Amino acid sequence: MRLALRPRRSMLYMPGANARALEKARMLPADSLILDMEDAVAPDAKAQAREQIVLAVTEGGYGKREIIVRVNGLDTAWGKDDLYTVAKLPIDGVLLPKVNSLQEIDAAVTCLTEAGASAELPIWIMAETALGMLNIASIATHPRLAGIVMGTSDLAKEMRVKHTADRIGMLVPLSLCVLAARANGLEILDGVYLNLEDETGFCAACEQGKNMGFDGKTLIHPKQIDVTNQIFSPSGADINHAREVIQAWEEARKASKGVVVVNGKLVENLHYEESLRVLALADAIKERNS
Structure with a gap:
């Protein structure tokens, strides 16, 4: 999504x-x-x-x-x-x-x-x-x-x-x-x-x-x-972290796991949703500049 x-x-x-x-x-x-x-x-x-x-x-x-x-x-x-x-x-x-x-x-x-x-x-x-x-x-x-x-x-x-x-x-x-x-x-x-x-x-x-x-x-x-x-643009580190969070969260959901840890930090649904927003903003900026 x-x-x-x-x-x-x-x-x-x-x-x-x-x-x-x-x-x-x-x-x-x-x-x-x-x-x-x-x-x-x-x-x-x-x-x-x-x-x-x-x-x-x-x-x-x-x-x-x-x-x-x-x-x-x-x-x-x-x-x-x-x-x-x-x-x-x-x-x-x-x-x-x-x-x-x-x-x-x-x-x-x-x-x-x-x-x-x-x-x-x-x-x-x-x-x-x-x-x-x-x-x-x-x-x-x-x-x-x-x-x-x-x-x-x-x-x-x-x-x-x-x-x-x-x-x-x-x-x-x-x-x-x-x-x-x-x-x-x-x-x-x-x-x-x-x-x-x-x-x-x-x-x-x-x-x-x-x-x-x-x-x-x-x-x-x-x-x-x-x-x-x-x-006000997501940095490269922001984008990479967002991708890691999304991947980890989606894999955990498929495995029916309730707890996800990314780089030593607990990840919840709110972090997943924010990561989606970060990537969407990065995509919009890329499209804006094309």
Whole structure:
């Protein structure tokens, strides 16, 4: 048995008002692209960003990259028009900013439906407010939700915490969101790293995010993609160990044995299932790169 997974190691923000960036994104090795109408776009460039994103995704050429569009919130002057505009575009998801409740997702889904969007169009949310953190267990149960993106910059501002190397002020909300995602079968992406010159710190943040359970990391610059893809990919040792666990577990089942030991460690069904996931992710990455 093999699972079907989509790698989301790297999710790169692309400002919709920058036509050159939208063009360049077609050649970047990011697994996912967030074409942004919101934070990365100045108020007087919102209409331009919307038009250029429509043109870019209509022209296509993004290959196997997942295309998600971040719209403005419905509490802004642009939100409703954004949702109506993206409803029928050939994209892989709509990202809603600053979500605080289930009702906000319902309102966005209503707009998309009115504009003719498919009921299968995935909805993603930004988890980036204090109220959203308190409500994340409820928010994550929405049936249309596909994933959560951490908005750590806005969240740090609301919480009045500093961006420290250990992210101590963010550990509780980050973990709450991972728990909510896993409890509801959602994908979850870690927040951005703002210091483009600090490669050591960036690598450490990626490792921390992986160890916390995130599927990948959101990025603000193409120079961050390769490191992120490497860290969030199963290593050769991970793949070899997964194969050993699967083989040992399946042989034990055939022999009606209840206990399996691999490299001196007890293996249970949960380890078998995780090993299947590791190999499925490795296969998906290989197919993505082919």
